[in-house]
Amino acid sequence: MKFDRSETLDRLSGVVADGDPVIGAGAGTGLSAKFAERGGVDLLIIYNSGRYRMNGRGSLAGLLPYGDANEIVVEMGHEVIPVVEDTPVLAGVNGTDPFREMSVFIEDLKRRGFSGVQNFPTVGLIDEDSDFRRNLEETGMGYDLEVEMIREASERGMLTCPYVFTEEQAREMTRAGADVVVSHMGLTTSGDIGAETALDLETAAERVQSHCDAAKSVDEDVLVICHGGPIAWPEDARYVLEHTDGVVGFFGASSIERLPTEAAIEEQAREFKEIDVR
Numbered sequence: 001m002k003f004d005r006s007e008t009l010d011r012l013s014g015v016v017a018d019g020d021p022v023i024g025a026g027a028g029t030g031l032s033a034k035f036a037e038r039g040g041v042d043l044l045i046i047y048n049s050g051r052y053r054m055n056g057r058g059s060l061a062g063l064l065p066y067g068d069a070n071e072i073v074v075e076m077g078h079e080v081i082p083v084v085e086d087t088p089v090l091a092g093v094n095g096t097d098p099f100r101e102m103s104v105f106i107e108d109l110k111r112r113g114f115s116g117v118q119n120f121p122t123v124g125l126i127d128e129d130s131d132f133r134r135n136l137e138e139t140g141m142g143y144d145l146e147v148e149m150i151r152e153a154s155e156r157g158m159l160t161c162p163y164v165f166t167e168e169q170a171r172e173m174t175r176a177g178a179d180v181v182v183s184h185m186g187l188t189t190s191g192d193i194g195a196e197t198a199l200d201l202e203t204a205a206e207r208v209q210s211h212c213d214a215a216k217s218v219d220e221d222v223l224v225i226c227h228g229g230p231i232a233w234p235e236d237a238r239y240v241l242e243h244t245d246g247v248v249g250f251f252g253a254s255s256i257e258r259l260p261t262e263a264a265i266e267e268q269a270r271e272f273k274e275i276d277v278r
Helices: 005-017 030-038 048-053 059-063 069-083 102-111 131-138 143-155 167-175 201-218 234-242 254-273
Strands: 022-026 043-046 089-093 116-119 180-184 223-227 247-252
Touching (some): 005 022, 005 247, 022 030, 022 223, 022 254, 030 043, 030 254, 043 069, 048 059, 048 069, 048 089, 048 254, 069 089, 069 102, 102 143, 116 143, 143 167, 167 180, 180 201, 201 223, 201 234, 201 247, 247 254
Parallel strands (some): 022 247, 043 089, 089 116, 223 247
């Protein structure tokens, strides 16, 4: 690991103490990672959806059987970690992967330079009331395995930043040793391949607060940040942070690498096409 758990937590605690938000950024390419770091993010997260997203596909491609999610993260690590100078890099780990011995895989991630983990792909994005989600839970591919992956990583000295979708999950992950609980509001809206179905910001803020309160009922010192759904742009994150208590930051994936890239490339191409050569 480039940064051990205690070193990273000290850095994050310092950010909070200074009154600044903790900002995590998804990195689907080395270029995304390099310039997110220059922008001052506190954490970089590599997970398989970053590759799909930066190839023009929706982020939920990461939940479908288009590739080995954990192997993709290892491959992306070769592209991203060498260009990152002073920011902890986390791996999105598919904790339900039935073909991985998690203790071995986590040690391998540490050896490769990852400083922490996040649970992605996650079955938490699948409606708990759906037959599909129930079937996953019934056949040994449920959210409980993601909790156990976080517990394993915590015990092995890695920073743990799990996604949670309910109050009970917030408590479970905190009991498992979560350092940063990421309150997930669903697939990010906006842009060309973003979701159109999402909560409104007011409801999102209320839900984030409920996750925060649940996590802190287990460990008052756990850090809680928000992610996804209608929290797509800086002003959205500002609204949620101003309308919650104890929430200290934001994790942006599409928000930091996809949305600005879409706009910048389109505008740059348009400006070149407007050159008058007559």
